[in-house]
Amino acid sequence: MAGTEMPTVYDPGTVEAKWYGYWEKNKFFHTAVEPDREPFCIVMPPPNVTGQLHMGHALDNTLQDILIRWRRMQGFNALWLPGTDHAGIATQAKVEEQLAREGLSRHQLGREKFLERAWAWKEQYGNQITNQLRRLGASCDWDRERFTMDGGCSGAVLEVFLQLYNKGLIYRDYYITNWCPRCQTTISDIEVDHQDRPGHFYYIKYPVKNSGEYIPIATTRPETMLGDVAVAVHPGDARYGHLVGKNILLPVAGREIPVIEDEYVDPEFGTGAVKITPAHDPNDFEVGMRHRLPQVQVINRNAVMTGEAGKYAGLDRWDCRRRLVKELDSLGLLIRVEDHTHAVGHCYRCSTVIEPMLSKQWFVRMKPLAEPAIRVVKDGRLRFVPERFTRVYLNWMENIRDWCISRQLWWGHRIPVWYCGDCGEMTVAKIPPDQCSSCRGKKLEQDPDVLDTWFSSALWPFSTLGWPQKTLDLAYFYPTSVLVTGRDIIFFWVARMIFSGVEFMDDVPFREVLIHGLVLDALGRKMSKSLGNGVDPIDVIESHGADSLRFMLVTGNTPGNDLRFHFERLDGARNFANKIWNASRFVLMNLYDFDSGQDLSRENMTLADRWIYSRFHRVAEVVTRNLENYDMGEAARVLYEFIWNEYCDWYIELAKPRLYGGDSGDRAATQYVLADILRGTLELLHPFMPYITEDIWQRLPVHKGRTIMKAAWPVPEKWSLDQEAEGHMELLMEIIRSVRHIRSEMNVSPGKKAEILIEAPEDGPREMIQKWSGYVETLATGNVLVQPALAGKPDQAAHAAVGGVEIYVPMKGLIDVSQESSRLARELAAVERDLAKVRDKLSNQSFLSKAPAEVVEKERSKETGLSVKQMSIAKRLKMLGN
């Protein structure tokens, strides 16, 4: 318990090792329904089971842990529900990699065996990330840990699919979707990452049949011309009007295709004529539907040219492009090639260029689901923090398109639809049906596809609480209190949870969404595997401690903004932890003879005691308010400043002489205040730095065997707010600072005691200064003499004027009068500059009449203070002979 057992340098490793297991074993994180207590609930964004904790997770979970620990201390029944995500594409890719190392492919293995491998993989690696979250200090209820593919969540997925299907909100269609040739699956529109890429505009002659004319076509993807089925021009375009209805002899392919008119064509862009390839372009697909054109597929699922591509069959799409352009050129059909930068769709997982591809897929009809999801946000039933993300959300929801939910993967929730081999009818069911719902045939085959991973995460806030059962958990904890997540998954996840919650629970999934930014590297780039610029949170925890990492991630940045990762800032956080450690070490070292049963009598409090209580009172209020506003960074900053600049720099320093030099009553009282403020401060800091605060808190005499996690959040009593004490301390601090300034300027050696003459008028703070002059003596190193009026002003003395008080530091023979004069002259000039500004304001009639009274009053008192200061410095200067 005693501080002497504490090393002088804080070692996060040994401290952190002590506490997580203790918390978890004692079930301090566990929460059950308690109807008389108010719930506070956060569901954790489930990290992928493939996962390695990254800085984004560290930030996200630190923010959540702060909120949860704080609310728990406030007395809420606080549930933080953790879990992991099966992450279809990502996990399947990992398992396939593993197989590849054994020389196997998933197809060789077969679906069933492959899934066994995937589950084994999940069992082996799925816990890695949750253990890393433990290192971070995350106080989530592991008893309730869930997985998107566990029985409950899978049941919820089936139920949702069925309900949406029965409402006509899920349909299957032959449509053009985004195909990733590498992942070998369709992906949804938001999974396509559009990046501007330098490319080319190829101008190609399309000869009109039986005419010497040709239509110039500009395209960025010449290889798709092999699948062209028409050329479209804008209706009424004078250039091409006479050709509409005629046929084009499609170069190379040698097919005939019609010239048609369609509003889609922009006559201003390119050549005003567009080649139509319904099988390989979403716009052309639409045009093709309107004109009942055929769909000629020339590129297959491996991005290789099909048999329809004639002699180009079997070539990779880029190879085909190169060779085809060459051929067109040699045929004299290539007009020119221009550089052209355009947005190219890439797979967000693997960055492969997406190929628009025709296939039968499942979709969710979004419009009917979006509307109520827009309403709950507009009505304010669900609030985004920061508020600006509301627009991002609404904008997307209002322009939403149907969601392609089928994936050609094996790892995931298999689509609960069976096709009849006899009549072709679909049967949708939660349990595998034994006969066709239409013809009762037995030849049923289940749809081979699985659902988009986000389909199950969309249900997370209620599937994890027991839905579709009507559980007590759901009734008690839903809607959850707040969702904390990064701005990069507002569309992927937040939006989908909102419409799902509204649809199936008839209520918002959470009342507030706290959006934070991304963690960038020191150069402001996104941390990514390919750049190799990621910083591993576990490495940081090992070098600097989890508390430091948490503190660093939370400070020095505004809600919603991105955050750059700087090791200097991490060092700063570690130094802060060390400061706390050593301040506590000092306090604990001095508590060996402390009678913890004793209470402090307020009458015996010193000015410093009253001041530190008052400051603590304000800090507790501000920290609480900032947390209420989700302003964790500001709360942390306020605590940092209080601990370092007030508790350590002033209070502890003032406590020392009273601890060692006073009587036993003084010592006891000082011990009491030191420990009491330390206790309260640790409690305020605990949500941010859980380990170090627990460790120190339990060392305090009365806390042995209790946990800070269950301590009550500090709500200071009214008496502790003491404006007078704050004012008095401020004046004394100014006096001390000015004496120190003088000493430093005059090169007085730090150990040497100075004579400090303070001239304070009788009607002013004289008595107060006299009473607490010991503070000045200790902290400015000197002997203080306070007098109403000095008989003779010492000429061999440095001078300062502070708050209506004159300070002289006599220095026999040390004062260089001219040096002192110029120092004072500089100070006088500064004072006069300020004074002029203030007087300017006060002579302005409109300021006096329009500014609020307290602002005017403030300026008046500033003027008084400054003019007193000006006069005394001027007098002093005159005395010195200037």
Add this chain to the structure above:
RNA sequence: GGGUGCAUAGCUCAGUGGGAGAGCACUACCUUGACACGGUAGGGGCCAUAGGUUCAAAUCCUAUUGCACCCACCA
């Protein structure tokens, strides 16, 4: 094409209507009975540019410039 964010000390960033701030870096001094991962004192900024609103603007409005990001089917 539409939208958002950012621009403040050498660096990284707070502050968002009434006295320009912090951390790091820098200068000088200090091993003072918690801490050199420390202490004390200090230097350093027309708060991007141009207008406007206001008694008062780094802070609100408009425009401009630069940087970053998001959305969008113009071949």
